Amino acid sequence: MGQPYDRVFNFSAGPGVMPVEVLEQAREEIVNWHGAGMSVMEMSHRGKAFMKIAEAAEASFRSLAGVPDSYKVLFLQGGASLQFTMVAMNFLRPEGVADYAVTGSWGQKAVKPGVPGKINRVFDGKETNYDRAPAYSSLKLTPGADYFHFTLNETIQGVDYMADPDLPGATVVCDMSSNILSRPIDFSKYDLIYAGAQKNCGPAGATIVVVKESLLERVPDGLPPMLDYRVQAENGWMLNTPPCWSVYMCGLVFEHWARNGGLTAAAERNEAKAKAIYDAIDGSGGFFKGHAVKENRSRMNIAFTLANADLTDTFVSEAAANGMVELKGHRSVGGCRASVYNAFPPEGATALAQFMADFAARNG
Numbered sequence: 631m632g633q634p635y636d637r638v639f640n641f642s643a644g645p646g647v648m649p650v651e652v653l654e655q656a657r658e659e660i661v662n663w664h665g666a667g668m669s670v671m672e673m674s675h676r677g678k679a680f681m682k683i684a685e686a687a688e689a690s691f692r693s694l695a696g697v698p699d700s701y702k703v704l705f706l707q708g709g710a711s712l713q714f715t716m717v718a719m720n721f722l723r724p725e726g727v728a729d730y731a732v733t734g735s736w737g738q739k740a741v742k743p744g745v746p747g748k749i750n751r752v753f754d755g756k757e758t759n760y761d762r763a764p765a766y767s768s769l770k771l772t773p774g775a776d777y778f779h780f781t782l783n784e785t786i787q788g789v790d791y792m793a794d795p796d797l798p799g800a801t802v803v804c805d806m807s808s809n810i811l812s813r814p815i816d817f818s819k820y821d822l823i824y825a826g827a828q829k830n831c832g833p834a835g836a837t838i839v840v841v842k843e844s845l846l847e848r849v850p851d852g853l854p855p856m857l858d859y860r861v862q863a864e865n866g867w868m869l870n871t872p873p874c875w876s877v878y879m880c881g882l883v884f885e886h887w888a889r890n891g892g893l894t895a896a897a898e899r900n901e902a903k904a905k906a907i908y909d910a911i912d913g914s915g916g917f918f919k920g921h922a923v924k925e926n927r928s929r930m931n932i933a934f935t936l937a938n939a940d941l942t943d944t945f946v947s948e949a950a951a952n953g954m955v956e957l958k959g960h961r962s963v964g965g966c967r968a969s970v971y972n973a974f975p976p977e978g979a980t981a982l983a984q985f986m987a988d989f990a991a992r993n994g
Protein backbone atom coordinates (compact mmCIF):
# COMPACT_ATOMS: atom_id res chain seq x y z
CA MET A 631 0.00 0.00 0.00
CA GLY A 632 3.08 2.20 -0.02
CA GLN A 633 2.99 2.93 3.69
CA PRO A 634 6.24 4.10 5.31
CA TYR A 635 8.41 1.16 6.48
CA ASP A 636 6.03 -1.24 4.68
CA ARG A 637 3.55 -0.76 7.48
CA VAL A 638 0.01 -2.06 7.04
CA PHE A 639 -3.25 -0.27 7.77
CA ASN A 640 -3.74 -1.67 11.26
CA PHE A 641 -7.38 -1.74 12.36
CA SER A 642 -6.54 -3.45 15.67
CA ALA A 643 -8.94 -2.70 18.54
CA GLY A 644 -6.10 -2.77 21.01
CA PRO A 645 -3.24 -2.52 21.44
CA GLY A 646 -3.78 -0.10 18.63
CA VAL A 647 -1.84 1.83 16.04
CA MET A 648 0.75 4.43 17.11
CA PRO A 649 1.84 7.59 15.27
CA VAL A 650 4.85 6.77 13.08
CA GLU A 651 6.53 10.01 14.13
CA VAL A 652 6.40 8.86 17.77
CA LEU A 653 7.88 5.47 16.90
CA GLU A 654 10.66 7.26 15.05
CA GLN A 655 11.36 9.52 18.02
CA ALA A 656 11.46 6.51 20.35
CA ARG A 657 13.87 4.78 17.96
CA GLU A 658 16.04 7.88 17.98
CA GLU A 659 16.13 7.96 21.77
CA ILE A 660 16.10 4.27 22.61
CA VAL A 661 19.77 3.54 23.20
CA ASN A 662 20.73 6.79 24.91
CA TRP A 663 17.95 9.06 26.09
CA HIS A 664 18.98 12.73 25.83
CA GLY A 665 22.57 12.04 26.82
CA ALA A 666 21.66 10.10 29.97
CA GLY A 667 23.85 7.28 28.66
CA MET A 668 21.02 4.78 28.91
CA SER A 669 17.57 3.96 27.62
CA VAL A 670 14.38 5.00 29.42
CA MET A 671 13.72 1.35 30.27
CA GLU A 672 17.03 1.11 32.14
CA MET A 673 16.61 4.16 34.38
CA SER A 674 15.75 4.39 38.04
CA HIS A 675 12.18 5.57 38.29
CA ARG A 676 13.30 7.81 41.17
CA GLY A 677 16.18 9.35 39.23
CA LYS A 678 16.22 12.88 37.83
CA ALA A 679 15.91 11.81 34.20
CA PHE A 680 12.82 9.68 34.68
CA MET A 681 11.22 12.19 37.04
CA LYS A 682 11.52 14.69 34.24
CA ILE A 683 9.92 12.25 31.77
CA ALA A 684 7.08 11.45 34.18
CA GLU A 685 6.38 15.09 35.01
CA ALA A 686 6.42 15.99 31.32
CA ALA A 687 4.03 13.14 30.45
CA GLU A 688 1.57 14.21 33.13
CA ALA A 689 1.87 17.89 32.21
CA SER A 690 1.38 17.25 28.51
CA PHE A 691 -1.66 15.07 29.20
CA ARG A 692 -3.12 17.80 31.40
CA SER A 693 -2.58 20.47 28.81
CA LEU A 694 -3.73 18.39 25.81
CA ALA A 695 -6.89 17.14 27.53
CA GLY A 696 -7.53 20.33 29.49
CA VAL A 697 -7.60 18.73 32.93
CA PRO A 698 -8.57 21.28 35.61
CA ASP A 699 -6.22 21.81 38.58
CA SER A 700 -8.81 20.32 40.94
CA TYR A 701 -8.26 16.87 39.40
CA LYS A 702 -5.39 14.45 40.01
CA VAL A 703 -3.87 12.57 37.09
CA LEU A 704 -2.43 9.13 37.88
CA PHE A 705 -0.65 6.58 35.72
CA LEU A 706 -1.45 3.22 37.35
CA GLN A 707 -1.12 -0.43 36.36
CA GLY A 708 -3.50 -3.36 36.05
CA GLY A 709 -5.31 -2.05 33.00
CA ALA A 710 -8.83 -0.72 32.80
CA SER A 711 -9.93 -4.08 34.19
CA LEU A 712 -8.38 -3.38 37.57
CA GLN A 713 -10.22 -0.05 37.60
CA PHE A 714 -13.51 -1.99 37.62
CA THR A 715 -12.46 -3.25 41.05
CA MET A 716 -10.64 -0.15 42.30
CA VAL A 717 -13.61 2.11 41.61
CA ALA A 718 -15.94 -0.11 43.63
CA MET A 719 -13.37 -0.75 46.37
CA ASN A 720 -12.78 2.97 46.89
CA PHE A 721 -16.26 4.39 46.38
CA LEU A 722 -18.96 1.72 46.75
CA ARG A 723 -19.75 1.45 50.44
CA PRO A 724 -20.57 -2.13 51.56
CA GLU A 725 -24.04 -0.90 52.53
CA GLY A 726 -24.27 1.44 49.54
CA VAL A 727 -25.54 1.17 45.99
CA ALA A 728 -23.93 2.16 42.69
CA ASP A 729 -25.76 2.65 39.39
CA TYR A 730 -24.27 1.13 36.23
CA ALA A 731 -25.30 1.51 32.60
CA VAL A 732 -24.27 -1.49 30.50
CA THR A 733 -23.95 -0.77 26.79
CA GLY A 734 -21.63 -3.64 25.81
CA SER A 735 -19.02 -6.18 26.78
CA TRP A 736 -16.82 -3.91 28.91
CA GLY A 737 -19.77 -2.63 30.86
CA GLN A 738 -20.79 -6.23 31.49
CA LYS A 739 -17.37 -6.85 33.01
CA ALA A 740 -17.45 -3.64 35.04
CA VAL A 741 -20.61 -4.70 36.90
CA LYS A 742 -18.66 -7.57 38.45
CA PRO A 743 -16.01 -5.77 40.51
CA GLY A 744 -15.79 -8.56 43.07
CA VAL A 745 -16.30 -6.38 46.13
CA PRO A 746 -19.31 -6.01 48.47
CA GLY A 747 -22.02 -3.42 47.79
CA LYS A 748 -25.11 -3.36 45.63
CA ILE A 749 -24.95 -2.75 41.91
CA ASN A 750 -28.06 -1.47 40.20
CA ARG A 751 -28.27 -1.67 36.40
CA VAL A 752 -30.00 1.49 35.29
CA PHE A 753 -29.60 0.45 31.66
CA ASP A 754 -28.71 -2.83 29.98
CA GLY A 755 -28.68 -3.04 26.18
CA LYS A 756 -28.85 -6.82 26.10
CA GLU A 757 -32.30 -6.97 24.49
CA THR A 758 -31.04 -5.36 21.30
CA ASN A 759 -27.63 -7.07 21.43
CA TYR A 760 -25.91 -3.92 22.71
CA ASP A 761 -26.45 -1.70 19.69
CA ARG A 762 -27.27 1.56 21.49
CA ALA A 763 -26.62 3.85 24.42
CA PRO A 764 -29.38 5.46 26.48
CA ALA A 765 -30.00 9.20 26.47
CA TYR A 766 -28.46 10.52 29.69
CA SER A 767 -31.75 12.24 30.46
CA SER A 768 -33.59 8.89 30.39
CA LEU A 769 -31.51 7.35 33.18
CA LYS A 770 -33.32 6.93 36.48
CA LEU A 771 -30.44 7.18 38.91
CA THR A 772 -30.82 6.08 42.52
CA PRO A 773 -31.02 9.05 44.89
CA GLY A 774 -27.98 8.89 47.19
CA ALA A 775 -26.15 6.34 45.03
CA ASP A 776 -22.42 6.18 45.65
CA TYR A 777 -21.76 6.78 41.95
CA PHE A 778 -22.93 6.18 38.39
CA HIS A 779 -20.61 4.15 36.14
CA PHE A 780 -20.74 3.91 32.36
CA THR A 781 -18.57 3.07 29.34
CA LEU A 782 -18.43 6.12 27.09
CA ASN A 783 -17.41 4.07 24.05
CA GLU A 784 -17.98 0.32 23.91
CA THR A 785 -15.00 -1.00 22.01
CA ILE A 786 -16.46 -4.35 20.95
CA GLN A 787 -19.95 -3.24 19.90
CA GLY A 788 -18.84 0.18 18.63
CA VAL A 789 -21.46 2.04 20.66
CA ASP A 790 -20.80 5.61 21.78
CA TYR A 791 -22.88 8.01 23.88
CA MET A 792 -21.52 10.72 21.53
CA ALA A 793 -21.37 13.43 24.21
CA ASP A 794 -20.22 14.04 27.75
CA PRO A 795 -22.84 13.30 30.39
CA ASP A 796 -24.95 15.93 32.03
CA LEU A 797 -25.99 14.41 35.34
CA PRO A 798 -25.91 17.12 37.97
CA GLY A 799 -25.79 15.77 41.51
CA ALA A 800 -24.49 12.34 40.49
CA THR A 801 -20.93 11.16 41.08
CA VAL A 802 -19.96 10.23 37.53
CA VAL A 803 -17.38 7.50 36.85
CA CYS A 804 -16.48 6.73 33.26
CA ASP A 805 -14.51 4.06 31.42
CA MET A 806 -12.97 6.05 28.55
CA SER A 807 -10.48 3.39 27.47
CA SER A 808 -11.25 3.37 23.77
CA ASN A 809 -12.04 7.02 23.09
CA ILE A 810 -10.05 9.15 25.51
CA LEU A 811 -8.35 11.97 23.55
CA SER A 812 -10.48 11.25 20.47
CA ARG A 813 -12.39 14.52 21.01
CA PRO A 814 -12.41 17.35 23.57
CA ILE A 815 -13.51 16.30 27.07
CA ASP A 816 -15.45 18.45 29.55
CA PHE A 817 -13.98 17.20 32.81
CA SER A 818 -16.47 19.16 34.87
CA LYS A 819 -19.05 16.51 33.89
CA TYR A 820 -17.01 13.72 35.47
CA ASP A 821 -15.71 12.82 38.90
CA LEU A 822 -13.43 10.02 37.80
CA ILE A 823 -12.41 8.74 34.41
CA TYR A 824 -10.01 5.94 33.56
CA ALA A 825 -8.51 4.53 30.39
CA GLY A 826 -6.00 1.83 29.56
CA ALA A 827 -3.23 3.41 27.47
CA GLN A 828 -3.12 0.79 24.75
CA LYS A 829 -6.14 1.85 22.73
CA ASN A 830 -5.72 5.54 22.03
CA CYS A 831 -2.64 6.71 23.97
CA GLY A 832 0.43 4.49 23.90
CA PRO A 833 1.77 1.02 24.61
CA ALA A 834 0.03 -1.26 27.13
CA GLY A 835 1.14 -0.90 30.73
CA ALA A 836 -0.15 2.42 31.98
CA THR A 837 -3.75 3.11 32.93
CA ILE A 838 -4.62 6.78 33.07
CA VAL A 839 -6.90 7.87 35.91
CA VAL A 840 -8.24 11.40 36.28
CA VAL A 841 -9.97 11.89 39.60
CA LYS A 842 -11.48 14.91 41.26
CA GLU A 843 -9.47 15.65 44.38
CA SER A 844 -12.55 16.15 46.52
CA LEU A 845 -13.69 12.60 45.67
CA LEU A 846 -10.57 11.21 47.33
CA GLU A 847 -11.93 12.29 50.70
CA ARG A 848 -14.47 9.48 50.38
CA VAL A 849 -11.85 6.73 50.17
CA PRO A 850 -12.15 4.55 53.28
CA ASP A 851 -9.13 3.88 55.47
CA GLY A 852 -7.35 0.57 55.41
CA LEU A 853 -7.47 -0.35 51.72
CA PRO A 854 -4.48 -2.19 50.25
CA PRO A 855 -2.18 0.74 49.41
CA MET A 856 -1.70 -0.22 45.77
CA LEU A 857 -5.48 -0.17 45.28
CA ASP A 858 -6.09 3.06 47.18
CA TYR A 859 -6.52 6.13 44.93
CA ARG A 860 -5.72 8.49 47.80
CA VAL A 861 -2.45 6.74 48.62
CA GLN A 862 -1.55 6.60 44.93
CA ALA A 863 -2.27 10.33 44.57
CA GLU A 864 -0.36 11.23 47.74
CA ASN A 865 2.63 9.35 46.40
CA GLY A 866 2.50 10.97 42.97
CA TRP A 867 1.72 7.55 41.43
CA MET A 868 5.19 6.41 42.43
CA LEU A 869 4.20 4.12 45.27
CA ASN A 870 6.06 1.41 43.39
CA THR A 871 7.80 1.24 40.02
CA PRO A 872 5.40 2.79 37.50
CA PRO A 873 5.07 1.44 33.94
CA CYS A 874 8.03 3.60 32.90
CA TRP A 875 8.19 2.74 29.22
CA SER A 876 4.47 3.13 28.67
CA VAL A 877 4.46 6.49 30.49
CA TYR A 878 7.37 7.73 28.37
CA MET A 879 5.71 6.66 25.12
CA CYS A 880 2.36 8.12 26.17
CA GLY A 881 4.16 11.39 26.84
CA LEU A 882 5.54 11.42 23.29
CA VAL A 883 2.05 10.69 21.94
CA PHE A 884 0.50 13.56 23.93
CA GLU A 885 3.13 15.96 22.61
CA HIS A 886 2.54 14.66 19.10
CA TRP A 887 -1.19 15.48 19.26
CA ALA A 888 -0.49 18.84 20.86
CA ARG A 889 1.71 19.70 17.83
CA ASN A 890 -1.05 18.53 15.50
CA GLY A 891 -3.94 20.76 16.51
CA GLY A 892 -4.92 19.18 19.82
CA LEU A 893 -8.18 17.39 20.45
CA THR A 894 -10.36 19.60 18.26
CA ALA A 895 -8.32 18.68 15.21
CA ALA A 896 -8.21 15.04 16.34
CA ALA A 897 -12.01 15.01 16.57
CA GLU A 898 -12.33 16.41 13.04
CA ARG A 899 -9.96 13.80 11.62
CA ASN A 900 -11.72 11.01 13.51
CA GLU A 901 -15.11 12.20 12.31
CA ALA A 902 -13.94 12.15 8.69
CA LYS A 903 -12.33 8.71 8.95
CA ALA A 904 -15.42 7.17 10.54
CA LYS A 905 -17.69 8.87 8.01
CA ALA A 906 -15.79 7.37 5.08
CA ILE A 907 -16.37 3.87 6.43
CA TYR A 908 -19.98 4.38 7.57
CA ASP A 909 -20.74 5.87 4.14
CA ALA A 910 -19.36 2.70 2.56
CA ILE A 911 -21.65 0.64 4.80
CA ASP A 912 -24.73 2.78 4.12
CA GLY A 913 -24.00 3.00 0.42
CA SER A 914 -23.62 -0.75 -0.03
CA GLY A 915 -27.33 -1.37 -0.62
CA GLY A 916 -27.53 -3.72 2.35
CA PHE A 917 -24.38 -5.72 1.52
CA PHE A 918 -22.85 -4.38 4.76
CA LYS A 919 -24.80 -3.50 7.86
CA GLY A 920 -23.59 -1.38 10.79
CA HIS A 921 -24.06 -2.91 14.24
CA ALA A 922 -24.79 0.25 16.25
CA VAL A 923 -27.86 2.39 15.68
CA LYS A 924 -26.97 5.55 13.77
CA GLU A 925 -27.34 7.87 16.78
CA ASN A 926 -24.69 5.91 18.70
CA ARG A 927 -22.15 5.08 16.04
CA SER A 928 -18.64 5.03 17.47
CA ARG A 929 -16.01 7.03 15.62
CA MET A 930 -13.31 4.77 17.05
CA ASN A 931 -14.62 1.23 16.55
CA ILE A 932 -16.83 0.53 13.57
CA ALA A 933 -18.58 -2.82 13.97
CA PHE A 934 -20.39 -4.15 10.93
CA THR A 935 -21.59 -7.40 9.44
CA LEU A 936 -22.00 -8.76 5.93
CA ALA A 937 -25.55 -9.68 4.91
CA ASN A 938 -24.08 -12.93 3.64
CA ALA A 939 -22.12 -13.98 6.74
CA ASP A 940 -20.39 -16.74 4.73
CA LEU A 941 -18.40 -14.05 2.95
CA THR A 942 -16.94 -12.60 6.16
CA ASP A 943 -13.78 -14.68 6.21
CA THR A 944 -13.11 -14.00 2.53
CA PHE A 945 -13.60 -10.29 3.13
CA VAL A 946 -11.20 -10.26 6.06
CA SER A 947 -8.52 -12.28 4.30
CA GLU A 948 -8.76 -10.34 1.03
CA ALA A 949 -8.49 -7.10 2.99
CA ALA A 950 -5.39 -8.44 4.75
CA ALA A 951 -3.87 -9.39 1.41
CA ASN A 952 -4.39 -5.73 0.48
CA GLY A 953 -2.58 -4.43 3.56
CA MET A 954 -5.64 -3.87 5.78
CA VAL A 955 -5.34 -6.09 8.82
CA GLU A 956 -7.17 -6.93 12.05
CA LEU A 957 -10.66 -6.47 10.61
CA LYS A 958 -12.24 -9.55 12.12
CA GLY A 959 -15.01 -8.65 14.56
CA HIS A 960 -15.30 -9.87 18.11
CA ARG A 961 -17.13 -13.19 18.38
CA SER A 962 -19.93 -11.62 20.45
CA VAL A 963 -20.94 -9.41 17.52
CA GLY A 964 -19.53 -11.42 14.62
CA GLY A 965 -18.72 -9.82 11.30
CA CYS A 966 -16.04 -7.18 11.17
CA ARG A 967 -14.68 -4.33 13.19
CA ALA A 968 -12.55 -1.46 11.98
CA SER A 969 -10.86 0.41 14.80
CA VAL A 970 -9.69 3.82 13.63
CA TYR A 971 -7.99 5.38 16.64
CA ASN A 972 -6.35 8.81 16.62
CA ALA A 973 -3.14 7.51 15.05
CA PHE A 974 -4.92 5.58 12.30
CA PRO A 975 -4.13 7.35 9.01
CA PRO A 976 -7.01 8.89 7.03
CA GLU A 977 -5.77 7.17 3.83
CA GLY A 978 -6.44 3.83 5.55
CA ALA A 979 -10.09 4.71 6.07
CA THR A 980 -10.45 5.74 2.43
CA ALA A 981 -8.68 2.57 1.32
CA LEU A 982 -11.04 0.41 3.35
CA ALA A 983 -14.10 2.24 2.03
CA GLN A 984 -12.93 1.68 -1.55
CA PHE A 985 -12.15 -1.95 -0.87
CA MET A 986 -15.61 -2.45 0.64
CA ALA A 987 -17.30 -0.97 -2.44
CA ASP A 988 -15.15 -3.10 -4.70
CA PHE A 989 -15.76 -6.26 -2.67
CA ALA A 990 -19.53 -5.66 -2.65
CA ALA A 991 -19.52 -5.13 -6.44
CA ARG A 992 -17.65 -8.37 -7.01
CA ASN A 993 -19.69 -10.44 -4.57
CA GLY A 994 -23.12 -8.79 -4.58
Ligand SMILES: *Cc1c(COP(=O)(O)O)cnc(C)c1O
Nearest residue numbers: 709710711736785805807808826
Ligand atom coordinates in the same frame (compact mmCIF):
# COMPACT_ATOMS: atom_id res chain seq x y z
C1 LIG B 1 -9.87 -2.65 26.33
C2 LIG B 1 -10.90 -2.13 27.26
C3 LIG B 1 -10.94 -2.49 28.62
C4 LIG B 1 -9.95 -3.46 29.23
O1 LIG B 1 -8.69 -2.93 29.22
P1 LIG B 1 -7.45 -3.65 29.90
O2 LIG B 1 -6.45 -2.56 29.96
O3 LIG B 1 -7.07 -4.79 29.00
O4 LIG B 1 -7.87 -4.15 31.24
C5 LIG B 1 -11.91 -1.94 29.41
N1 LIG B 1 -12.81 -1.07 28.92
C6 LIG B 1 -12.82 -0.71 27.62
C7 LIG B 1 -13.85 0.26 27.14
C8 LIG B 1 -11.86 -1.23 26.77
O5 LIG B 1 -11.87 -0.87 25.46
